[in-house]
Amino acid sequence: MTRVIIDKALYRDGKRGSCGDLSDELDILRAAGSSTDFLWIGLKDPTMAELEHVNDELGLGLHPLAIEDAVSGRQRAKIELYGRNVFVVLKTLSYVEATSDIETGALMVHVGQHFVLTIRRGELSPLAGVRKGLEDDPAKLALGPMAALHAVMDRVVDQYTEIDVEVARDVDEIEEAVFSEGLVSSDTIYRLKREVLEFRRAITPLITPLRMLHTSPRSPVPDDELRLLFRDVDDHLHFVADRIESYDGLLTSVLSANLAKISVQQNSDMRKISAWVAIAAVPTMIAGIYGMNFDNMPELRWHYGYFIVVGVMVAACATLFATFKKVKWL
Incomplete structure (x- = not known):
């Protein structure tokens, strides 16, 4: 005991x-x-x-x-x-x-x-x-x-x-x-x-x-x-x-x-990803078009064709970037 x-x-x-x-x-x-x-x-x-x-x-x-x-x-x-x-x-x-x-x-x-x-x-x-x-x-x-x-x-x-x-x-x-x-x-x-x-x-x-x-x-x-x-x-x-x-x-x-809060953060991340994908899609699309190797593509023989296409890519990407920035996606 x-x-x-x-x-x-x-x-x-x-x-x-x-x-x-x-x-x-x-x-x-x-x-x-x-x-x-x-x-x-x-x-x-x-x-x-x-x-x-x-x-x-x-x-x-x-x-x-x-x-x-x-x-x-x-x-x-x-x-x-x-x-x-x-x-x-x-x-x-x-x-x-x-x-x-x-x-x-x-x-x-x-x-x-x-x-x-x-x-x-x-x-x-x-x-x-x-x-x-x-x-x-x-x-x-x-x-x-x-x-x-x-x-x-x-x-x-x-x-x-x-x-x-x-x-x-x-x-x-x-x-x-x-x-x-x-x-x-x-x-x-x-x-x-x-x-x-x-x-x-x-x-x-x-x-x-x-x-x-x-x-x-x-x-x-x-x-x-x-x-x-x-x-x-x-x-x-x-x-x-x-x-x-x-x-x-x-x-x-x-x-x-x-x-x-996590859901809002995930939505914000998805918007950013979507915006960058959209921006990257423009040059990808243009590069894809001029990479098809058709014979009858007059722009390929222009003296300033390359610079014009690059300028269009930059302008389009800049426009999309500014737009997404304005709507707070980026």
Whole structure:
């Protein structure tokens, strides 16, 4: 069991205390502890057998479906109630500066009477800063296990806000490039649009269940102050979600504008090619006529025939060039 446990802590009256055997500590809390005292256990990439062993050993009472979802890691963001236990799935995100990609991880949180169990999948869900920040605020920590859940969700949503800034900058750069003199590869716009879609898939499913935590009579959050804190997280999530929707619409418009710009550029290129072909056709035609080798072609015997024909070629080409230049084909 110790292989998958990456952190553990006992919190009493808003302060972190020494933590001995997990099973014994949890039994003591259940027998005589305050309702806001709790044990916080952190796991990383547990197998089904390991998570079931932790559940049985500590008597957490996790629902089999919640255990299955926590192990698979391939779940949409959600909040589910299993009796007195709360199961939360969060999608953690990381922005890769070099490629403008958004990488996705998963973080599961089980909250029950006197315990918080966090399960990390992958490397994109660090919680050390969350614990430290919460431990520096004893008044909030004294609100119990739901305070830990709020701290985790608040940190994840703050990550969304940070990534939103990076994505907004990428969108602005592409928009500026499209409406400048140069051309932008459609692949670049499609790639960013795909990353925005990945961003939206991580956020959108969480909106409704998060609202439930601070508005619904079914909410497992017992404290009014905590409900206000969850409402603040909900506000930040809505802010990011609204901006993502605007990015998606803007990128669709930018893509259409870029395709139209490419089409106009191609039409311009075709006009130039056609104009030069027409100019080249005149001397080609004249040279072809006088290259047919008929006997009865008096111009071939004129003293100034060659100069006249060359002059006609130059004049015709110059006239066509001036005409095409006037109509902006060249």
